Amino acid sequence: MNCISLKNVSYKYPYTEEFALQELNYAFETGKCYGIIGANGSGKTTFCNLLRGMIPHFFEGDLTGDVLIEGKDVRNWDSNLLSTKIGYIFQNPFTQISGIKDTVFEEIALGLENLGVEKEELIDRVIEVVKLLKLEQLIKKNPNNLSGGQKQRVAFASIIAMNNDILVIDEPTSQLDPESTAEIFAIINLLKEQGKTIFLVEHKVDLIAEYSDEVIVLKDGRITLSGSTLDVLSNIELLQMGVMLPQAAMLSYDMQKADEAFDTIAITKSQVIEQIKQRVGV
Amino acid sequence: MDYAFIDSFRKAQVQNNWFLDLNPLSKLNIILILAIIPIVAKSWIVSVAVILFYFILATASSRIKQFSKVYIRLGLLIGSLLFIMRAMFIPGEDVLMKFGFLTITQEGVDHGIQFATLVVAICGALVFYSVATQAKDLMLALEKKGVSPTATYVILSSLQSIIDLGSMSKLIMESQKARGIETEGKAINRIKAFFPILGPLFLGAISNSEEKAIAMDARAFYAPAKNTHLRELRPVPLSEKIILLIVNLAFIGFIVWRVVG
Numbered sequence: 001m002n003c004i005s006l007k008n009v010s011y012k013y014p015y016t017e018e019f020a021l022q023e024l025n026y027a028f029e030t031g032k033c034y035g036i037i038g039a040n041g042s043g044k045t046t047f048c049n050l051l052r053g054m055i056p057h058f059f060e061g062d063l064t065g066d067v068l069i070e071g072k073d074v075r076n077w078d079s080n081l082l083s084t085k086i087g088y089i090f091q092n093p094f095t096q097i098s099g100i101k102d103t104v105f106e107e108i109a110l111g112l113e114n115l116g117v118e119k120e121e122l123i124d125r126v127i128e129v130v131k132l133l134k135l136e137q138l139i140k141k142n143p144n145n146l147s148g149g150q151k152q153r154v155a156f157a158s159i160i161a162m163n164n165d166i167l168v169i170d171e172p173t174s175q176l177d178p179e180s181t182a183e184i185f186a187i188i189n190l191l192k193e194q195g196k197t198i199f200l201v202e203h204k205v206d207l208i209a210e211y212s213d214e215v216i217v218l219k220d221g222r223i224t225l226s227g228s229t230l231d232v233l234s235n236i237e238l239l240q241m242g243v244m245l246p247q248a249a250m251l252s253y254d255m256q257k258a259d260e261a262f263d264t265i266a267i268t269k270s271q272v273i274e275q276i277k278q279r280v281g282v
Numbered sequence: 283m284d285y286a287f288i289d290s291f292r293k294a295q296v297q298n299n300w301f302l303d304l305n306p307l308s309k310l311n312i313i314l315i316l317a318i319i320p321i322v323a324k325s326w327i328v329s330v331a332v333i334l335f336y337f338i339l340a341t342a343s344s345r346i347k348q349f350s351k352v353y354i355r356l357g358l359l360i361g362s363l364l365f366i367m368r369a370m371f372i373p374g375e376d377v378l379m380k381f382g383f384l385t386i387t388q389e390g391v392d393h394g395i396q397f398a399t400l401v402v403a404i405c406g407a408l409v410f411y412s413v414a415t416q417a418k419d420l421m422l423a424l425e426k427k428g429v430s431p432t433a434t435y436v437i438l439s440s441l442q443s444i445i446d447l448g449s450m451s452k453l454i455m456e457s458q459k460a461r462g463i464e465t466e467g468k469a470i471n472r473i474k475a476f477f478p479i480l481g482p483l484f485l486g487a488i489s490n491s492e493e494k495a496i497a498m499d500a501r502a503f504y505a506p507a508k509n510t511h512l513r514e515l516r517p518v519p520l521s522e523k524i525i526l527l528i529v530n531l532a533f534i535g536f537i538v539w540r541v542v543g
Contacts, residue, residue, distance in 0.1 A: 054496060080504040088500040095493035098501065099442035100435060102418065105288065109512045111500075114431075116507030123291060123512070127283070136283045144442065159500060 039242025
């Protein structure tokens with residue numbers, strides 16, 4: 001079943017001449033994780049705003065074509081209802097903190113308060129998310145005084161707590177160290193296992209290779225490449241689109257150059273290990 | 283995990299102090315009356331009495347340290363400034379002193395004392411209320427009375443914006459300093475360094491407000507559901523209602539006495 005479909009979608013921001021997104025066609029299936037990659041300025045964040053319904057409800061501009069969310073045109077959706085359907089974690093953690101709550105615990109609870117969740121259930125859900133994101137040490141701290149990385153984890157927790165069916169996640173680890181990044185991706189994996197549909201913008205292609213079911217490559221607001229993660233991330237043409245290949249794929253291509261090619265181009269560490277094992281006969 | 287902290291949300295948040303635990307709107311009612319009394323009384327003695335009453339109330343509500351710290355400074359600054367201005371410029375017949383073109387008269391001094399104590403007494407209400415009530419509790423009380431969450435959010439986030447603008451200006455000043463621009467020393471240097479940052483500071487704040495609006499939308503701020511609240515205010519006990527009734531009746535009596543008298 002498709003949760004979001006795009007049919008000939010193009011979009012221009014108000015007072016601009018150039019299209020930020022052009023002729024997009026895609027059908028996104030429920031329960032899949034979609035990796036969205038592209039060079040800086042390729043339209044990834046605008047794409048996220050489109051999927052979340054911020055376009056045309058918040059950013060008016062010029063939208064043509066059809067964006068269908070659960071079969072209904074985005075223009076006909078009540079924008080207030082969309083926030084209960086689609087969770088959105090965006091890249092700047094500094095403006096994602098509400099600024100009106102004194103503790104991280106209350107900050108995470110804010111979305112649930114707005115959804116009218118009863119207090120006992122609300123507290124239980126916040127505790128669950130705090131444990132999941134290992135925020136135990138932060139719950140009494142003022143969210144306005146946290147570091148960028150901590151704010152990013154709190155913002156992530158705040159949206160996860162709302163338990164939306166669809167999640168649009170725009171660079172969730174831009175401020176995080178490798179350990180916290182791994183933790184966030186473990187949670188994304190968990191959400192995927194729970195059947196959530198995830199749209200994930202991320203520059204770290206190795207992580208996209210590990211966790212995405214399908215990948216969409218954007219360039220100048222157009223989808224230039226799309227399909228299964230293996231097909232897209234093993235495609236050498238990615239380099240011409242300003243996107244790095246995963247390290248495993250780079251290694252596979254280097255092996256090809258050295259006339260030691262593996263049977264297939266690997267995109268994850270585990271695939272490479274498997275290929276090496278086969279090669280050496282372990 | 284600090285479960286004692288989490289459990290504190292399961293019941294009404296009380297501070298075990300008779301005044302602090304009053305409903306924020308009851309406190310506002312009492313404080314407003316205290317602020318209006320000196321205006322109606324038009325007597326510096328009443329103003330001073332109200333000022334002293336704030337100190338008694340602050341002591342009784344264990345807020346004397348926070349209250350004194352702000353109020354004494356503010357009171358001395360505003361009070362002395364207003365007194366000097368009035369004393370020097372209000373004309374009168376009973377001349378006490380002359381300094382060149384300035385003539386200090388008994389009428390000016392009387393007027394200065396009257397006006398300065400009145401303004402300081404009114405400021406006291408504001409300062410005392412701010413140390414005795416958390417803004418979020420006041421907003422919660424207002425929401426319970428039917429004020430829209432959007433209105434309370436605007437007030438609370440405006441208060442936070444003041445803090446954010448302060449830290450942002452500090453950050454920009456530090457960046458300027460790192461670029462070799464003189465930001466310290468003489469007043470003229472400070473002014474020269476400060477004014478150019480106002481543009482980027484406010485433009486940045488405007489740009490952030492757009493993202494903040496999206497962030498709040500992502501938190502279902504406009505969702506068509508009746509909000510619940512993690513924090514809980516103590517239900518207003520009967521004793522508090524009776525105290526409030528007595529205070530309000532006494533105030534009405536005072537007004538009537540002043541008007542009729």
